[in-house]
């Protein structure tokens with residue numbers, strides 16, 4: 001059985017992930033971590049009263065060994081968490097957004113030194129992984145593109161990690177270009193959205209939404225729209241399960257679920 005620790009286990013993704021790990025016969029939940037936890041054991045939570053799993057609320061006090069460290073915490077916490085996991089030879093499987101390019105470079109270096117597999121995935125949903133690949137393919141032929149991402153209104157970061165990653169993938173294949181009218185002027189600041197290498201990214205936050213993205217391409221007299229929707233956080237779970245199962249066979253830190261599919 002693959003031993004798993006879930007960091008951020010009390011959050012929206014952490015709860016769904018904890019339940020998936022407990023239900024999967026290939027996995028054993030050996031610890032959970034949240035800075036906001038007050039319990040010592042998960043069985044103090046009514047939903048988990050028949051389980052026996054230690055709860056940690058400080059990084060330095062984590063004294064158990066897992067094969068895999070799953071991280072769904074907050075942008076700003078993931079870097080320290082993942083460094084800790086690597087130092088204890090636990091393979092990180094990270095969904096938390098907000099890691100910078102410098103963070104990624106350092107974490108890749110540490111994983112290499114430790115000869116440890118790990119995955120950072122901006123999105124564990126297959127529809128989002130496909131959307132990013134299709135968008136990258138389309139951008140070769142339709143280089144004028146804008147991205148609209150739509151999320152629940154509790155989300156901390158904007159733009160979403162998925163939208164930013166979509167833009168990065170597109171930037172790899174299209175000729176650099178400035179879109180729109182070179183003389184355009186915003187009469188309300190922010191009207192044109194965020195800018196990444198000439199592409200505009202628009203972030204919508206509304207109750208009732210989970211996670212959704214549209215990539216809009218415009219050409220001469222034609223347009224293409226690619227859209228994906230995660231209506232439920234269960235949509236991310238098969239991707240997380242694949243990562244937990246496969247990451248032990250790797251010896252470096254990978255970015256993007258497509259590397260394991």
Ligand SMILES: NC(=O)C1=CN([C@@H]2O[C@H](COP(=O)(O)OP(=O)(O)OC[C@H]3O[C@@H](n4cnc5c(N)ncnc54)[C@H](O)[C@@H]3O)[C@@H](O)[C@H]2O)C=CC1
Nearest residue numbers: 008010011012013034035036073077095096097122123124
């Ligand atoms: N890659 C993917 O497929 C997905 C990624 N996400 C990302 O996952 C992250 C979590 O999202 P949600 O579950 O919606 O957030 P959330 O706010 O519901 O949960 C975060 C949890 O982390 C805990 N926490 C805060 N600091 C911590 C620390 N230093 N160590 C351990 N726990 C800590 C909080 O107490 C909270 O319970 C976000 O960055 C989000 O963008 C969300 C959905 C899918």
Ligand SMILES: O=C(O)C1=N[C@H](C(=O)O)C[C@H](O)C1
Nearest residue numbers: 097122123155160161162211
């Ligand atoms: O916060 C979320 O909910 C999500 N975060 C990730 C992101 O920022 O792209 C993945 C998914 O969009 C859900």
